[in-house]
Amino acid sequence: MIGNHVYPQGYRGFESRPLRTVSKDPSTQGFALWREAMRWQRAIDAALRPLGLTHTRFLVLHTAALLEREMNDAVSQREIAERCELDDSTVSNLARRLTEDGLLDRGPNGVDARAWRVIVTSAGQRVLRRARSAVDTASSQFFKPHRSA
Numbered sequence: 001m002i003g004n005h006v007y008p009q010g011y012r013g014f015e016s017r018p019l020r021t022v023s024k025d026p027s028t029q030g031f032a033l034w035r036e037a038m039r040w041q042r043a044i045d046a047a048l049r050p051l052g053l054t055h056t057r058f059l060v061l062h063t064a065a066l067l068e069r070e071m072n073d074a075v076s077q078r079e080i081a082e083r084c085e086l087d088d089s090t091v092s093n094l095a096r097r098l099t100e101d102g103l104l105d106r107g108p109n110g111v112d113a114r115a116w117r118v119i120v121t122s123a124g125q126r127v128l129r130r131a132r133s134a135v136d137t138a139s140s141q142f143f144k145p146h147r148s149a
Contacts, residue, residue: 040142047138051131052101058131059084060094061103065120065128074117076109092116103127 044055053061063083067075081091095118098104103124109117120128 040139043138043142044135047134048131051127051134053127053131056086056090057094057098058128058135060086060091061098061120061124061128062132064095064104064118065125068119074119077106077116077118080118098124 041055044058048054048058060080063080064075067079067083077091077095078088080086080095081088084091095104095106095116099106099118102121104118105121106116106118109115
């Protein structure tokens with residue numbers, strides 16, 4: 001239990017590190033949640049590192065693929081930013097890097113010269129399949145209940 005938040009019986013988190021106990025003071029509960037979220041993100045980053053991705057790069061690539069499938073067309077960086085709840089400049093920088101890596105194809109949208117549309121390349125689809133598996137495995141490991149000896 002962290003504050004008033006209950007975790008599964010025996011849960012100790014990724015790499016079986018015990019959760020730190022915190023007081024019942026509500027001001028520390030948010031910090032405890034943030035700390036656990038950061039531990040989870042580090043676990044996801046470690047799982048994605050062999051694929052040349054970070055959690056945020058994966059999020060943009062994955063969201064681009066989802067939106068492209070939903071719309072059956074290229075998607076704007078702004079649509080990706082809105083779905084990911086990231087700012088436009090962050091998505092722009094990540095999309096540029098993913099394009100340089102050959103995972104996205106990016107070009108002007110034709111109506112607004114400042115706006116970019118992206119599609120996931122076939123190489124991006126291959127990396128994304130492996131990345132989804134890596135994220136699923138890392139998340140399962142992170143949230144797996146720990147059994148005491």
